[in-house]
Each structure stands twice: as C-alpha cells, then as structure tokens.
Amino acid sequence: MSGKSITIIALTALLTLFLTVNNDAVEFNFIIGQPVEVSKLVVIGICILIGFILGFIAGRPRKTYSSYNDEIEKDDIDTKPKNTLSDEDREYIS
Secondary structure, three states: OHHHHHHHHHHHHHHHHHHHOOOEEEOOOOOOOEEEEEEEEHHHHHHHHHHHHHHHHHHOOOOOOOOOOHHHHHOOOOOOOOOOOOOHHHHHHH
C-alpha cells in the first residue's frame, strides 16, 4: 500500500469515529421558518460532503491542449508559409 492510501484510510476512520461520537440532536436555525432539531451527525456529514464537492470542482485540472502550436495555427489569419523571410530579414541575417 502506498502512503497516500494509508493516509486516506486513516482520515476516513477518524472522520467516521468523529461522526459517530457526535450523534446527539441540536437545534438548527434555517434562514426562514422555525428552528429544527437535527442530529449533529447529519449536519457535519452534509458540510463535509459539500466541502468535498467544492474541493473537487476547484481542484480539477483545466482543459489542456495537446499542442500550443496547433491552437495558434487554427487562429492564424496569414496563410503564407512560416519559412518565408522578407528581404530586410535576409539582409539582417547575412
């Protein structure tokens, strides 16, 4: 097993233990309506789930292109070949 797998298993076990210890009901106030008695287990579990989803969305890789040159060539307006030099450039090089 890799270190990453062991870390994930250990954190999952600690999270499960934490959730099972905090199972008593608490009064939860929503923005509208009356306060509702909800188990801490449900509130903490939902917050953790929302955190994982937001972390996944924020941490996923952006769209990448296989070749930057291909993207430039798609948008290239000039159709003349890249290897043609102007007379001024030829003078400068020689």
